[in-house]
Amino acid sequence: MRLEVLLPFRVFLRKPEVSRIVAETAEGSFGMLPHRLDCVAALAPGILAFETPADGEVFIAVDQGVLVKTGLEVRVSVRQAMAGTDLARLRRTVEREFLALDEQARSLRTVMDKLETGFLSRLARLRQTLP
Structure with a gap:
């Protein structure tokens, strides 16, 4: 999958070859693999985790926002985001x-x-x- 995290005034992150994503909504967290059906989810403030072969597991603290998955493209639009591995x-x-x-x-x-x-x-x- 290709993951893109968008902030109001810039692109925060673009990552190709993402093997899995875990996001949080008001109803709880859910995971995505590349062949999951397309979806839209309202994100709650929390941790968005993803994994790539090059970086391993990466965590992004996000404010509330929206996640849209279409095909192999996943776009996350939030007000604020901060990334880290620890x-x-x-x-x-x-x-x-x-x-x-x-x-x-x-x-x-x-x-x-x-x-x-x-x-x-x-x-x-x-x-x-x-x-």
């Missing part, structure tokens, strides 16, 4: 990256709350001035 190191990297993203999300929510509060107060003042 699960412990990958876990530490994911924790560090997601903690940074969580902090950015909190900052963004604070800014959005301030903008919303300012907008609502201006709207209230405008309504008071109208007859």
Whole structure:
């Protein structure tokens, strides 16, 4: 199989000669071999594992996304992905990256709350001035 992992703004990974893939959905994990029927699956955040003769088993931490298998082509489209061959190191990297993203999300929510509060107060003042 040929595996392609796509991020919103770039191709994260292209691997030919993938012998098997294991992906996670909300219902659990499932495996794919080259002659599996075509399918589409909504991926849950977790680990996508695949194996090639050259690299052995490789793990990719993925955010939620979609997996599409057509023939021998498997395309995975996710928001974020990080690869590694050592699960412990990958876990530490994911924790560090997601903690940074969580902090950015909190900052963004604070800014959005301030903008919303300012907008609502201006709207209230405008309504008071109208007859």
